[in-house]
Amino acid sequence: MGLFTKRKRRPSRRAEAKALKHKAGLEAKLVARNDRKSRRAEARTQRKVAKAQIAAYQAEEKAADKLAAKAERDPFSPGQVKKYLGVARILIPVLAPLAYRAATYVRGQLDVRRAQQLGIGIDQLGDYAGHGGRLQARIANTEAALEKVSGEGKADDTRSFVGTTKERLESLSAAVRTADQMPAARRRAVHTAVSSELAGLEADVLARLGVR
Numbered sequence: 001m002g003l004f005t006k007r008k009r010r011p012s013r014r015a016e017a018k019a020l021k022h023k024a025g026l027e028a029k030l031v032a033r034n035d036r037k038s039r040r041a042e043a044r045t046q047r048k049v050a051k052a053q054i055a056a057y058q059a060e061e062k063a064a065d066k067l068a069a070k071a072e073r074d075p076f077s078p079g080q081v082k083k084y085l086g087v088a089r090i091l092i093p094v095l096a097p098l099a100y101r102a103a104t105y106v107r108g109q110l111d112v113r114r115a116q117q118l119g120i121g122i123d124q125l126g127d128y129a130g131h132g133g134r135l136q137a138r139i140a141n142t143e144a145a146l147e148k149v150s151g152e153g154k155a156d157d158t159r160s161f162v163g164t165t166k167e168r169l170e171s172l173s174a175a176v177r178t179a180d181q182m183p184a185a186r187r188r189a190v191h192t193a194v195s196s197e198l199a200g201l202e203a204d205v206l207a208r209l210g211v212r
Helices: 010-073 078-118 122-128 133-152 157-181 184-208
Strands: none
Touching: 010 122, 133 157, 133 184
C-alpha cells in the first residue's frame, strides 16, 4: 500500500507550519490582550479600593475635627473642666479672702436694712429672728412708746391705759411666739390677727403721745 500512498508536497507542509505559527501568534496575542484587560481591571479595582479608603479616612478625620471643635465649645467638656480646675487652683487662694469680705459686707448691709425695717438697733436683730420677728419688733417698739406715755402722765386714766395696753402687748407677744410652732397656714392666720390688733394699739399709744 505504501506504493500507492501520496506524499505531502513540501509547499503544503510549509503552508501548514505557517498556519500553525500564525495560529499560535494569534493565541499569544489573545492571551496577552486578556492578561492586559485583567491587569487593567485589577488596577481599576485597586484604585477604587484606595479611593474608598481615602474617603473613609477623610470622613473619620473630619468627624474627629468636629468632635474636637465641639469639645472646645462645650464649657463642661473634660478638657474645659481640667482648665477650670487649673485656673481655680491658682485663683482660689487670691479670691477666697475677697469673696469672704464681700459676703460679710453684703450680709452686714442686709442686716442693717432688716434692722431699719423692724425699727430696732442692729445689735437687737438676733432677738427678733424667726417668722414672727417683725411682729415682735413692733410690739417692742410699742412698749417703748408706752413707757413714754407712762412718764408723761400720772392721771388714773393714763395709768389704766398703760396697764391695759401692756397686758395686751404681752398677750400678743405670747401669741406670736406660740404661732412660730404652728403650721404655715395657721401661723399666717395668727400673725394677721395680731398685726390687726397691734395696729390699733399703736394708733392709741401714738394718740396719747400727741401724734396723729
